[in-house]
Amino acid sequence: MPELCGIELAHPVINASGTYDAIAARKVFGDQLLEEFPFSAFVSKTITPEPRAGNEPQRIWETPGGMLNSIGLPNKGLEGFLAEDLPQLAELPVPLIVSVMATDREGFARMVEAVAERDEVAGIELNVSCPNVHSGLIVGEQPAETEALMKTLRPLTDKPLIVKLTPNIADPGSVAVAAEEGGADSVSLINTLKGSAIDPSTGAPALAAGHGGLSGPAVRPIALQQLRAVRSVASLPVIGMGGISSGADAGEFLAAGASLVAVGTENFRDPRAGSRIAKELQIAAGAGSLPLPVLDLD
Amino acid sequence: MTAPFGRRLCEVAESKPSGGYRIFSLFDRAGPVPEPGQFYMLATADSWGEGGGRPFLPRAISVAETAPAKAGIRLDFLIEGVGPGTDRLCELEAGEGVWVTGPLGNSFSTPKEVNPDSAGAILVGGGIGIAPLAIWRRHLVEQGIPLRVLLGFRNQEHSGGLNELFCSGGSLCPDVRLASEDGHAGHQGYVTDLLATMLAGDDAGTAVVYSCGPPAMLEAVRAMCDDGGVDCELAMESPMACGFGACFGCAVPKPDGGYMRLCVDGPVVRGDAVAEVAHA
Numbered sequence: 055m056p057e058l059c060g061i062e063l064a065h066p067v068i069n070a071s072g073t074y075d076a077i078a079a080r081k082v083f084g085d086q087l088l089e090e091f092p093f094s095a096f097v098s099k100t101i102t103p104e105p106r107a108g109n110e111p112q113r114i115w116e117t118p119g120g121m122l123n124s125i126g127l128p129n130k131g132l133e134g135f136l137a138e139d140l141p142q143l144a145e146l147p148v149p150l151i152v153s154v155m156a157t158d159r160e161g162f163a164r165m166v167e168a169v170a171e172r173d174e175v176a177g178i179e180l181n182v183s184c185p186n187v188h189s190g191l192i193v194g195e196q197p198a199e200t201e202a203l204m205k206t207l208r209p210l211t212d213k214p215l216i217v218k219l220t221p222n223i224a225d226p227g228s229v230a231v232a233a234e235e236g237g238a239d240s241v242s243l244i245n246t247l248k249g250s251a252i253d254p255s256t257g258a259p260a261l262a263a264g265h266g267g268l269s270g271p272a273v274r275p276i277a278l279q280q281l282r283a284v285r286s287v288a289s290l291p292v293i294g295m296g297g298i299s300s301g302a303d304a305g306e307f308l309a310a311g312a313s314l315v316a317v318g319t320e321n322f323r324d325p326r327a328g329s330r331i332a333k334e335l336q337i338a339a340g341a342g343s344l345p346l347p348v349l350d351l352d
Numbered sequence: 353m354t355a356p357f358g359r360r361l362c363e364v365a366e367s368k369p370s371g372g373y374r375i376f377s378l379f380d381r382a383g384p385v386p387e388p389g390q391f392y393m394l395a396t397a398d399s400w401g402e403g404g405g406r407p408f409l410p411r412a413i414s415v416a417e418t419a420p421a422k423a424g425i426r427l428d429f430l431i432e433g434v435g436p437g438t439d440r441l442c443e444l445e446a447g448e449g450v451w452v453t454g455p456l457g458n459s460f461s462t463p464k465e466v467n468p469d470s471a472g473a474i475l476v477g478g479g480i481g482i483a484p485l486a487i488w489r490r491h492l493v494e495q496g497i498p499l500r501v502l503l504g505f506r507n508q509e510h511s512g513g514l515n516e517l518f519c520s521g522g523s524l525c526p527d528v529r530l531a532s533e534d535g536h537a538g539h540q541g542y543v544t545d546l547l548a549t550m551l552a553g554d555d556a557g558t559a560v561v562y563s564c565g566p567p568a569m570l571e572a573v574r575a576m577c578d579d580g581g582v583d584c585e586l587a588m589e590s591p592m593a594c595g596f597g598a599c600f601g602c603a604v605p606k607p608d609g610g611y612m613r614l615c616v617d618g619p620v621v622r623g624d625a626v627a628e629v630a631h632a
Contacts, residue, residue, distance in 0.1 A: 078613070079596050108600060110605075111603050322599050324359050325359065
């Protein structure tokens with residue numbers, strides 16, 4: 055049985071934060087969403103201490119084998135999330151992981167304390183791809199910042215703390231090791247790769263923000279190598295993601311040492327991608343046709 | 353009404369050229385009958401995102417018409433090839449498979465739902481945007497609601513779909529008025545010229561305007577209705593990766609700040625619920 059830091063899961067496929075709004079999807083697809091929920095755990099969109107409207111459009115742009123996005127983390131803020139969204143997410147049939155972000159350690163601590171004390175929450179993912187307002191440095195790009203943040207947060211809860219690693223650095227392994235030494239239970243990778251595109255009709259950047267994050271099958275080889283790099287230096291469990299679109303893709307991440315995999319952009323193309331990929335993985339593992347240890351997915 | 357969860361494979365029944373556009377029909381054996389204004393996310397089963405190329409994401413396309421068909425319903429779509437996704441959809445041939453998610457989004461409201469004092473509807477369409485107004489027109493006619501339809505085109509090539517969707521027995525439906533920028537049909541000029549004339553008439557105050565078309569046309573319609581105190585609903589378009597609220601890409605500014613997601617809060621939006629319709 056796959057597990058995430060002691061939480062037993064029905065299969066090894068979860069969602070990448072920010073790629074599935076289970077509340078909106080339930081309105082669109084009805085309770086069939088709950089009856090056939092595609093993921094074995096659900097990761098929320100990132101919430102921040104205060105509400106955010108998100109970035110000005112244009113926010114997305116299709117690229118070869120993927121897409122760029124600069125969504126800007128629209129969310130209701132901590133209070134709005136706890137009051138309005140959490141009760142609805144608690145109705146999902148799988149463990150809930152809440153993704154949080156803040157611009158300083160105090161903000162992160164406030165978020166983690168408020169979220170961790172809720173029984174509906176199984177674990178917390180820390181989105182560290184943002185600047186610390188005091189240092190100006192992106193926390194997740196700096197091993198020392200990451201370790202210091204973890205040392206602040208670790209005493210606040212016994213629930214699993216997962217650090218979402220950024221791929222936009224030369225040595226993601228160093229940040230994974232820092233997260234582990236600071237007390238993280240797991241790391242997840244990769245977040246999106248920084249990228250941009252030019253709108254050929256205007257000659258200007260396609261996204262209003264100028265640049266965005268690249269995701270989809272185009273990033274998969276980079277994600278696999280970053281996973282291998284992290285695996286080679288850190289021993290904590292890793293959630294692997296980056297362009298996974300099929301069971302075969304997921305098998306590559308498991309073979310490279312991921313404990314679980316997450317599906318992101320493929321959800322946009324196929325709302326049931328999570329369960330499809332879990333099924334494909336199960337069939338492939340049963341047939342011994344993937345280079346991975348046979349998993350008991352039942 | 354909710355959509356079946358996930359995407360399903362539908363067969364292309366027919367695909368044919370119409371002006372510079374194409375109309376294709378799918379057999380949908382699993383989905384509910386769509387409401388006017390709703391859309392589907394469409395991607396071909398073959399040659400879509402394979403080999404790491406484009407098109408990669410499904411495309412959001414409004415349904416133009418639907419009818420009962422053997423073991424399900426037929427869905428008609430009007431398509432203009434303007435990029436890798438719509439170009440691929442234009443290549444569809446009968447018998448091919450299309451991944452379909454939907455019907456998605458909201459639908460048009462009847463004039464009485466918009467304004468209890470209303471007496472009728474004015475439909476204003478431009479170019480490829482005539483598609484959702486075709487199914488809406490049929491619903492209004494079936495309900496006996498008085499209506500006028502104003503359709504505008506850049507030129508004859510961009511009047512694709514007109515014959516199939518707004519003609520009956522080989523001639524234009526009697527409630528339809530045309531405008532063309534090149535003067536090949538109807539009033540030479542913009543469709544909004546026809547709307548301006550109509551809104552200046554006696555009945556304007558009790559009509560509800562429904563519009564779909566290029567952003568600049570939609571903004572002109574929104575502004576004219578706003579100035580004239582006329583209620584309107586706009587069927588809008590926005591870059592959309594998923595169609596079910598997941599990607600947050602289809603953000604449309606609200607007048608009081610913040611954004612709506614057009615896929616779940618639209619695509620049909622009250623004129624007073626949007627800020628200016630962004631256009632180049």
